[in-house]
Amino acid sequence: MVNAFSGLKTYLDSQVLGQPELTEGILLALLANGHLLVEGPPGLAKTRAVNALAHGVEGQFHRIQFTPDLLPADLTGTDIYRPETGQFEFQSGPLFHHIILADEINRAPAKVQSALLEAMAEKQVTVGRNTYPLPELFLVMATQNPLEQEGTYPLPEAQLDRFLLHLKVDYPDAATELAILQLTRNEALSTNAPVVTSITQADIFAARKAILQLHMADGLEQYIVQLIMATRNASAYSEKLASWIAYGASPRATIAIERCARAKAWLNDRDYVTPDDIQAVFHNALRHRLILTYTAEAEGITTDDVLSEILRLVPSA
Known part of the structure; x- marks a missing residue:
């Protein structure tokens, strides 16, 4: 079983060049059943990294772009009125996927952060009077820009504490930059998707038990x-x-x-x-x-x- 995850690590490293701490952090969060906060300037493959993980793991992936006008219902979903039945029906939001990329999380208002905090802490969301459980496999990888950038706000301490790890990524060196240039060119020329063995959810849960032992x-x-x-x-x-x-x-x-x-x-x-x-x-x-x-x-x-x-x-x- 370890070999499968080692293969996934190799695949992530091949897709995200020069960021071994980031790729290892993603795997640690997955195996330790926690959430990951990644901080760094734009363009450093944070989104690409979680996309690569989604290709290597069985489960549904969704990316949420956090903006100042985002509403809690944009994450959790909402009750929709059905005239044909005269009743409200819950329509689930993007949080009901297995792997969530919360992009630029520190650009969203406090109410949205509160909705995400409940999902991260309790693996559930509350809409109106009803509470809905999230999938057993639920991983949030949030990215944030450095707080010095315009339009960013510090996350509440209670929410920060819910993240298992906080990684910082920085610009690559010249050799890695050249390798990135060549990789993106080869990807644009190739019509074949990279081959990676998909790790099932059962594999992940079994690995988590083995780790605790x-x-x-x-x-x-x-x-x-x-x-x-x-x-x-x-x-x-x-x-x-x-x-x-x-x-x-x-x-x-x-x-x-x-x-x-x-x-x-x-x-x-x-x-x-x-x-x-x-x-x-x-x-x-x-x-x-x-x-x-x-x-x-x-x-x-x-x-x-x-x-x-x-x-x-x-x-x-």
Whole structure:
């Protein structure tokens, strides 16, 4: 089963050049049953990446373009009146697909974010007095432009906390840029679609169970907890660290690190988790969960800087 997902990773890497962290993050979110937030400038293959995933996984895919005039019903669906029956009938919206691309999520108003938050948190949507369950396989990959760009708004902390991982993508180097140029030209000339083995939903659910059964030593669980405690009680490790953190990570962060570390070990065809697995997913799992102080902002300290300092200060198992 691992080989099938390794093949999917190879396929994603062939379609999204120079972004191995993005393609791995997509697989980790899929295997750990979580949602993914990807931040970066336009044109860096964020949409292409989730399109490639949709080609390799059994399920229905839908892209939603978030705009300032979007309404909650544009996501959830709405009740339609049928004159022939004299009754209202629910017409489901795009959230009732298996894989959702929420493009430029931070351009939409708060009511739309609230509707998406319920779907992400509870795997259900509420329309009027009725609540409707979403598919068992439900993955949201949201993209957002950097907050410095015009027309963008920061997402609420509660919604950010629902994302399993927050990835940042940046521009490729010159060699990768040339490879991208050649790939797009070859695709335009070719009439054959790339061949990829489709992974069934049953495969995904089986992989998720296998991941939860991987061995994780008690010391590693303690290590994860201590990493999270360092975000809440930073003064126990360093006064400088404490001056940077206004609010620490929630218990969801603990779960996210554990699930993603397990998934990473499984993808590497191991039946046990190592400290390296935990450290490898640490930044992406916590980048969006910390709130820094004005002191940190004044000193030019980023969330990644804080997380690196925590990894340095907290001893591994």
